[in-house]
Ligand SMILES: Nc1nc2c(ncn2[C@@H]2O[C@H](COP(=O)(O)OP(=O)(O)O)[C@@H](O)[C@H]2O)c(=O)[nH]1
């Protein structure tokens with residue numbers, strides 16, 4: 402009989418494992434990003450482009466998260482970069498323990514850079530810290546310019562926003578300036594890149610930013 | 619969409635506080651911020667669907683929803699807003715901090 406005062410974070414278990422991951426990545430000298438967007442915005446395409454530019458100079462690896470299939474991991478494998486696929490079987494986001502377990506299975510020496518491609522979803526992954534250095538949120542010009550306003554939690558937590566499919570601007574009713582304005586109204590500190598994985602526009606700038614953040618060179 | 623896994627986490631927390639007879643738990647009180655990306659109705663639905671597996675059949679979730687509030691360091695006002703923005707609704711200043719709205723906590727467990 403009575404009331405127990407609890408005051409516990411519901412996602413504390415995830416936060417604890419995420420903190421362990423972060424400490425481990427730091428100790429390994431690894432720079433880590435958590436790549437987030439709606440399905441189809443171009444996460445895997447951006448990872449491919451990034452690999453093409455960086456793989457000669459940077460030891461990198463990729464963790465792919467999808468609801469089903471290892472299709473994305475196979476795309477990365479073709480480029481000769483170590484990759485692990487996490488299949489969530491319906492789960493709408495990656496959790497820190499999944500990253501922890503799959504990282505153990507990555508066979509890679511002297512890693513400098515790890516990309517975690519999250520499950521395509523602008524809602525749930527915002528709540529789950531994976532232990533990354535920063536969240537990078539991708540929006541493509543085919544999604545309209547209001548996404549930062551509709552999914553603020555994701556944009557509050559991100560350090561970088563990439564506006565992808567910039568090559569399609571002439572064909573869609575979407576203004577990159579408006580995406581930027583909306584995103585900055587949610588998070589004034591966002592670093593912003595505009596890219597096209599088709600023409601390669603903006604990819605060098607993006608990779609330059611990654612380079613400047615590596616811990617070990 | 620992740621309300622089922624949130625419901626499982628809640629049950630895991632209750633487990634740590636109530637070791638014996640969990641059927642005596644009547645209420646689990648939560649604090650859920652408007653920006654926490656949890657759909658309350660869906661969370662209650664998921665919890666009700668799985669609670670009896672953990673002997674929590676007599677427990678109900680009671681949710682205190684927390685509004686988004688922004689504190690402005692320029693004019694010192696605290697404003698509740700329905701849509702989050704990083705500027706002050708009072709003076710338009712951008713030196714602001716969100717002081718509530720992202721909560722996702724179990725606050726109390728009531729036992730009969
Ligand atoms: N036109 C155009 N298409 C792109 C661009 N980036 C990706 N795509 C296409 O968008 C689709 C989804 O890309 P994918 O990388 O699989 O997206 P993900 O689901 O976010 O990983 C594919 O057909 C890509 O070829 C881009 O910058 N411009």
Ligand SMILES: [Mg+2]
Nearest residue numbers: 444445473518
């Ligand atoms: Mg993908």
Ligand SMILES: [Zn+2]
Nearest residue numbers: 690693706709
């Ligand atoms: Zn103000």
